[in-house]
Amino acid sequence: MEKPLFNEGKKSRVFTVDKVKIENEKTHSLIMKESMQSEPGQFILVWIPGMGEKPFSVAASDPLMITIADVGKISGQIDRYQPGDRLWIRGPFGQGYKPYGENALLVGGGYGASPLLFLAETLLKKDINVHVFLGARSSDLLILVDEFEKLPVTLHITTNDGTRGIQGFVTVPLEETIQNLADIQNACVYACGPKKMLFGIDALCERYGIPRQLSWEAIMRCGMGLCGNCKIEMPDTWKEPADKPGSKKAWLVCKDGPTSFTK
Amino acid sequence: MEKPLFNEGKKSRVFTVDKVKIENEKTHSLIMKESMQSEPGQFILVWIPGMGEKPFSVAASDPLMITIADVGKISGQIDRYQPGDRLWIRGPFGQGYKPYGENALLVGGGYGASPLLFLAETLLKKDINVHVFLGARSSDLLILVDEFEKLPVTLHITTNDGTRGIQGFVTVPLEETIQNLADIQNACVYACGPKKMLFGIDALCERYGIPRQLSWEAIMRCGMGLCGNCKIEMPDTWKEPADKPGSKKAWLVCKDGPTSFTK
Amino acid sequence: MPDFSCRLSDQIQLKTPIILASGVSGNSDSLLVRAAKSGAAAVTTKSCTLKYRPGTDNPASSDWGCGLITNLGMTNPGVDSMVYLINAYRQKAADSVVPVIANIYADNVEEFADLTAKIKLAQPDIVEFVLPDHDQGLIAEITAAVRANAGTIPISAKISATCVAIGKTARTAQDKGANFITAVNPIPGMLIDAFAAKPFLSLQSGWITGPSLKPIALKCISDIYKEVSIPIIGMGGVSSGLDMAEMMLAGASIVGIGSAIYYRGYEAFTKILEEFETFMNTEGYNNLAEICGKIWR
Amino acid sequence: MPDFSCRLSDQIQLKTPIILASGVSGNSDSLLVRAAKSGAAAVTTKSCTLKYRPGTDNPASSDWGCGLITNLGMTNPGVDSMVYLINAYRQKAADSVVPVIANIYADNVEEFADLTAKIKLAQPDIVEFVLPDHDQGLIAEITAAVRANAGTIPISAKISATCVAIGKTARTAQDKGANFITAVNPIPGMLIDAFAAKPFLSLQSGWITGPSLKPIALKCISDIYKEVSIPIIGMGGVSSGLDMAEMMLAGASIVGIGSAIYYRGYEAFTKILEEFETFMNTEGYNNLAEICGKIWR
């Protein structure tokens, strides 16, 4: 009769790369042999022993997938990984997206699109209509386009230089789509990307009074709500929940987020 | 999102006496308000803060009941308890009886009968025929007779002084019943009581080749298999299991037992 | 409802006996405000040193199953910025303001003296200083130095669970003028990942906090309670109302929480206090004096 | 299959690197035999003192969720009976006999000297002695006294996790003739039952062992490994093959288990070793030398 020891589930464990998929020049996806139960919008912490640890969004959970833009030390190292290589991962952490309403408008900037494929699949299973808005500086920085094309979603692509889709910002087709919605209260914008983009989208949504779920980024240290490093200040439009007094001016991306909810 | 802390289930917790039932001059049962999931033959540790802690058999699990003979410090204290009083209990510990075969012969000496009522109920639910053999020095030391009389079991009572039932040892009607069994391999003796009685019953069973499950007593300290205080030597008839080498000469009542199995 | 107000000294009156421990959110004025608004009856800043310390690479902490391990490398903005931070906290908290305990850390007596003089500019309600582990002479000198420079501000000596003869250390601190004892600071530990064949934390070892620290902390607080007559600010593994009760029964006058914010969020303050209140009510305690140190009476 | 044989010294060769720690079943010859038959590569007797010690009332131990707490009050039959017990163990174990480590405990140098001379009569394979926590002078004297009286028998200094400057202590012990270091002895702790408003153990406090001790032990073993060149007998919270691997990666040459017998029964020895073997195989280690202290290479 063995006794269960204790709650070890939050410790880092070994994952093995099964497949590598090139998304674009700077971005690729790693598909693991193992899966990790998680929701779209949650994140994981990837540890490269002897080098460091960084947060990444869950891009698929079964098997686990992450989509990584090669921009520095850890992401550059991961960029070299081949099938059979091991990474150490803990998680999932944080609050993911919550499916809501009948129409979903998914907006991703750059590698910010990484959790949106997983989200789209989850929403489709609930019979929610999905629009996807992918934006990037140029066509070669777009990710996951092929995958989205395989799904029954309406796909809108923008590039700043016009190398693919509409030239301009992702907010242009987004605004159009919002304007054409029959019932704004029954729709929701789900966005993921750099802070500036999120502030822009939040302002746009506020103008139309449409609910939105934004997934924030910050530099994390403890990932556990203790060090305060990932603290951000939420947009004015965000209403502080009664059970989280003081959180508007000191919102922890790792613990309160990464997803914020505005209705 | 709260996180489960850890496996605290083995710690002592508060139980409240709901009813007190007098079994005889020296023995009474406490029925608690709370229940504790357990098997007949398992034991619990009862702590009286500031006084000490002792093992007792589970006499019923839902709600939890214990049957206690007032013989000393702790049992004498418990003897005074009234409805509303609190005790601290941890458990269940150890290996209980395992229902086996078609005919069950339950033997209890003195307060050793305490786990047998719970066992009888469990066996009856599995459509096993139950014989119960209760022995004591004298009629006023018998316990649980009324309860057994309410059950569809064959009850055999012996007292050394003949004040109730047959005069003599409990082994006499036990041996008769064994002799009348159609299929000895399909029956099992379940006994609980002082070491001497158990050795006697074991020898009798060995003569007839009948399977038996004996529940041993010992003075316990850690109750966790660590201190070695409850170590006993098993009867010669007991066959050491291959996965427990060395256990025959050093059998831990708290961890290997309290129930031993011989087939 | 039991009376929860707690007079720690003539100057300091807390509305409840649960406060924020040092190090958790203690480098941010707006997070201190959040703790105050979430029910902390006092907030403690992160240990500050004379100069800014940048901190370490990740991983800097982990939940290892029985508790947490952390080593953030003493990140802090330095004492001058900490003074600024404390003022900003007071201003931003406005009506929600609660007393602030300023924690300072140094290696030697001179630096402690210096730090005390500097942090005093923020007029914290208490200056808390982290004592070394076992050199009784040094412990006495540091306490005396902080006492001398703190002026009328009460001071609390923070003692680690690894401290040798912890009761005696607390007694020395009391004798040299400490107004309170804060106990405990965590125990050193290390996680190793067998598959990586490496220590998990970037600084190799770290400090163990949370549930697994509790029985160790209870023993320390007991030992201290028997030796001193000043109030104890107890901490180490408190994450429920019952944990809080245990710590007060051992001798703590008020209780600090850190890791519980990981386990239960900022809501930890109100949740733990509610559970503690239920306990006080069902067990028939009328006030905090009745429960403090009761296991020794 | 990796090579598990372990040469601790010219005299001592173990068949595998997992042994029984002191205190668990160590007051009974037949339980030591059981441990040996269950796969312990060596067995350690319970700490013995000059005179018989009766031990305490119940409760003497508990599982508190993250680990165990125990205080049996140093129950032991006294050194003369322990000599008898060791001989009985050898006789009863017969073919299954494995080396026996005799653990001794005293308060002062003279008693340690005396105990060593007496326990020597049983010709244990190793004499293990429990060092005090922080007095470096006393640590040196005790080690020298045990060394002097043990003759040709190798000696191991057992060090507690609460030891101050643990690396330095181990170094002192090595310098004074210790052949091995056993680490760690557990940390003091206390359980309080809030409803009873009483400490749970009859002796109030006890020692914390099992899972929650592991990260603390790993840190201690790391600190010791960096300071000494003699083999370390590592223990503290090992209950799986991965735990065992972590402890050896930190620097232990062999590993002891105690609490794991509660968690996994006497089968713990073979189960943990099997898991460790799987780990060694899948990670490609050929022998114990490759894994010992690897995180520091």
Ligand SMILES: Cc1cc2nc3c(=O)[nH]c(=O)nc-3n(C[C@H](O)[C@H](O)[C@H](O)COP(=O)(O)OP(=O)(O)OC[C@H]3O[C@@H](n4cnc5c(N)ncnc54)[C@H](O)[C@@H]3O)c2cc1C
């Ligand atoms: C909740 C959350 C989810 C995240 N999900 C993903 C994800 O799914 N995929 C992903 O690739 N990254 C994701 N990130 C970012 C990721 O954690 C790292 O910050 C990023 O990989 C850079 O780390 P590095 O060690 O490679 O770069 P570093 O060596 O730390 O930085 C190198 C340089 O790159 C710059 N830089 C850092 N991050 C970015 C960035 N995001 N964009 C552009 N420049 C940057 C730095 O300023 C620096 O100049 C996420 C972050 C958060 C907080």
Ligand SMILES: Cc1cc2nc3c(=O)[nH]c(=O)nc-3n(C[C@H](O)[C@H](O)[C@H](O)COP(=O)(O)OP(=O)(O)OC[C@H]3O[C@@H](n4cnc5c(N)ncnc54)[C@H](O)[C@@H]3O)c2cc1C
């Ligand atoms: C597995 C297990 C299950 C048990 N189940 C029960 C149970 O269901 N009901 C129950 O009443 N007890 C049971 N016991 C016995 C119980 O644990 C105590 O030993 C008993 O209650 C005496 O404790 P005390 O503190 O009152 O007596 P103490 O003060 O320790 O002893 C007082 C005197 O009584 C004698 N004495 C101790 N135990 C007995 C005994 N069993 N019979 C006669 N004299 C004794 C002692 O030798 C001593 O002289 C069980 C024991 C074990 C190991």
Ligand SMILES: Cc1cc2nc3c(=O)[nH]c(=O)nc-3n(C[C@H](O)[C@H](O)[C@H](O)COP(=O)(O)O)c2cc1C
């Ligand atoms: C992330 C973190 C950082 C800490 N930083 C400090 C610090 O800077 N100074 C200090 O004295 N204690 C520090 N501590 C210790 C806490 O103040 C407290 O003593 C300890 O965490 C025990 O309480 P807990 O179990 O409730 O977390 C820190 C603890 C944590 C978890």
Ligand SMILES: Cc1cc2nc3c(=O)[nH]c(=O)nc-3n(C[C@H](O)[C@H](O)[C@H](O)COP(=O)(O)O)c2cc1C
């Ligand atoms: C019940 C028990 C009794 C112990 N008795 C002793 C002892 O007498 N002498 C000693 O040096 N260590 C003693 N110890 C400590 C162990 O030898 C070991 O150092 C400690 O338990 C850590 O290992 P573990 O986590 O595997 O139990 C005892 C431990 C337990 C659990």
Ligand code: FES
């Ligand atoms: S990363 Fe430490 S609080 Fe979020």
Ligand code: FES
């Ligand atoms: S009571 Fe300690 S081993 Fe059974």
